[in-house]
Amino acid sequence: MKLNLTFEEMWEKIIACDYKYDGLFFTAVKTTKIYCRPSCKSRKPKKVNVAFYDDRKAVEAAGFRPCKRCQPEVEHSPHDAVVRKVIAFLVNHYKEPITLSDIAEQIGLSPYYLDRLFKQETEETPRSYLEKIRIDKAAYLLNSTKLTNLEICYEVGFHSPSNFYKVFRNLKNCSPSEYRRGLQYAVE
Ligand SMILES: [Zn+2]
Structure with a gap:
């Protein structure tokens, strides 16, 4: 899924080590051929050396290796994929009046189960x-x-x-x- 974020926005998020966008996009550093999560605490690359990918297969196919520190290739839980889908949906539809049922329908889970799962994984509700x-x-x-x-x-x-x-x-x-x-x- 194409992510509705500009280069500048993604750049701000990696500078802030913003974990909220982990898994949604990856920072590839052209000089080191390493790629990271947005939340990686390693020293920040120069802006000119950075490329962003929203797909792990694509970043690896381009010849980048996962960072040893933030381990962007590791899924922390079997629910990571669901949570990532929900967050990508929120990032792409934030302008719209989104309800829990809209998200649930999109993901194919019941609203109740989705809410509980999301909370368990992120300590947030989809709403927050x-x-x-x-x-x-x-x-x-x-x-x-x-x-x-x-x-x-x-x-x-x-x-x-x-x-x-x-x-x-x-x-x-x-x-x-x-x-x-x-x-x-x-x-x-
Ligand atoms: Zn890293």
């Missing part, structure tokens, strides 16, 4: 994961576009500005405007 993906997208848009807070609120799939501001603050410890002004690092 979706909020994180939406807020990541909002943060990216705040830094890379001139869209207003309100435009971004709707662009990333929120339907009420007050809910957007609340969730943004919960996850980023600052308001969208503060984030845009680069104040997110000043707030603990």
